[in-house]
Amino acid sequence: MRQLLLGRLVSSALHAAVVLRIPDVVHEGPRTAAELAVDLDANESAVRRLVLVLINLDVLSEDPANGGLALTPFGNTLREDVPGTARHCALLVGGPIGRCWDHLLPAVRTGEPAFDATFGVDVFSYLDGAPDLQAVFYRSQAADLEITLAELAVVGWESYRTVVDVGGGDGALLEHVLTACPESRGVLLETASVAERARSRLATAGLAERCEVIAGDFFESVPSGGDLYVLRDIVHDWPDERCVALLRVCRRAMPLSAALLVIERSTPSNEDPHLLNHLMDLYMFAVVGGRERTAGEMERLLSDAGFAVRKRHRLNGGAVAIEAIQAS
Numbered sequence: 488m489r490q491l492l493l494g495r496l497v498s499s500a501l502h503a504a505v506v507l508r509i510p511d512v513v514h515e516g517p518r519t520a521a522e523l524a525v526d527l528d529a530n531e532s533a534v535r536r537l538v539l540v541l542i543n544l545d546v547l548s549e550d551p552a553n554g555g556l557a558l559t560p561f562g563n564t565l566r567e568d569v570p571g572t573a574r575h576c577a578l579l580v581g582g583p584i585g586r587c588w589d590h591l592l593p594a595v596r597t598g599e600p601a602f603d604a605t606f607g608v609d610v611f612s613y614l615d616g617a618p619d620l621q622a623v624f625y626r627s628q629a630a631d632l633e634i635t636l637a638e639l640a641v642v643g644w645e646s647y648r649t650v651v652d653v654g655g656g657d658g659a660l661l662e663h664v665l666t667a668c669p670e671s672r673g674v675l676l677e678t679a680s681v682a683e684r685a686r687s688r689l690a691t692a693g694l695a696e697r698c699e700v701i702a703g704d705f706f707e708s709v710p711s712g713g714d715l716y717v718l719r720d721i722v723h724d725w726p727d728e729r730c731v732a733l734l735r736v737c738r739r740a741m742p743l744s745a746a747l748l749v750i751e752r753s754t755p756s757n758e759d760p761h762l763l764n765h766l767m768d769l770y771m772f773a774v775v776g777g778r779e780r781t782a783g784e785m786e787r788l789l790s791d792a793g794f795a796v797r798k799r800h801r802l803n804g805g806a807v808a809i810e811a812i813q814a815s
């Protein structure tokens with residue numbers, strides 16, 4: 488029990504390690520804790536104590552012969568340049584997103600998101616005013632995408648001429664799709680500051696000619712005329728009635744022949760509980776007032792909004808991609 492109660496200290500230790508870049512520094516070559524403290528310009532005794540925790544967490548290993556520290560395969564996930572890196576997730580939970588958990592207790596009492604109560608604005612508006620943190624957020628999203636990208640080929644992107652990414656973030660997914668499918672065009676809808684970020688990313692990738700980035704509110708309207716409408720990590724940000732409202736807005740914009748693709752982490756059914764899934768659900772509640780859902784729950788939302796599920800693909804890391812078309 489005490490170990491669980493110290494969970495926040497575990498998270499803070501990993502955050503400190505990532506901010507100090509311990510995984511990246513140790514990856515350059517083994518060094519002792521004393522040498523590491525010199526490299527980091529940090530207190531030797533405190534570094535040693537942090538290192539002992541990291542060894543116990545299986546992030547680092549220590550050579551008993553000479554005290555040389557090395558990164559374990561698990562610790563390697565915290566390096567900046569590995570595909571699917573957890574570095575940016577660690578930076579987020581060590582920053583304002585993790586700080587809103589201080590307000591979890593009143594949030595449980597009221598049912599209102601802890602983030603809004605802590606900072607006086609919703610998380611996306613907060614990120615608008617904090618460009619560095621916003622960049623970390625989209626880097627973390629992109630890292631998650633890297634884990635499922637190869638498997639997403641099953642969607643057959645090349646069969647869709649115009650792909651509309653609804654709430655498409657900084658354009659990481661659209662960049663991948665348009666790079667892989669030279670005949671396709673893209674449209675990305677986002678809030679104003681994120682649309683600017685996406686515009687710049689897609690232009691840097693040389694894709695400006697083949698895509699349009701639109702600033703707008705997806706609860707108001709979604710660009711019409713697309714062949715595939717993608718919602719990645721959108722549905723879990725919202726309570727059920729808002730999801731159905733958003734899906735109906737998409738449906739109104741979609742030609743009859745178009746398809747919708749929902750890509751999300753999915754919770755296994757309740758008979759198969761898993762702590763990480765339930766923590767992620769509490770995270771979504773605390774940060775945005777959203778929720779994690781089973782694939783069946785997502786499919787019910789689609790059905791309530793007038794869609795019929797066509798295919799369901801299971802992806803790495805517990806994610807799912809659900810293809811739907813308009814129900815007749």
Ligand SMILES: C[S@@+](CC[C@H](N)C(=O)[O-])C[C@H]1O[C@@H](n2cnc3c(N)ncnc32)[C@H](O)[C@@H]1O
Pocket residue numbers: 611628629653654655656657660676677678681703704705706718719720721724
């Ligand atoms: C969890 S992020 C997912 C981003 C992207 N789809 C991805 O997979 O990385 C949710 C996105 O929804 C956008 N968003 C939130 N409310 C919105 C609204 N009313 N209209 C348009 N975009 C919105 C946010 O700016 C944010 O980029």
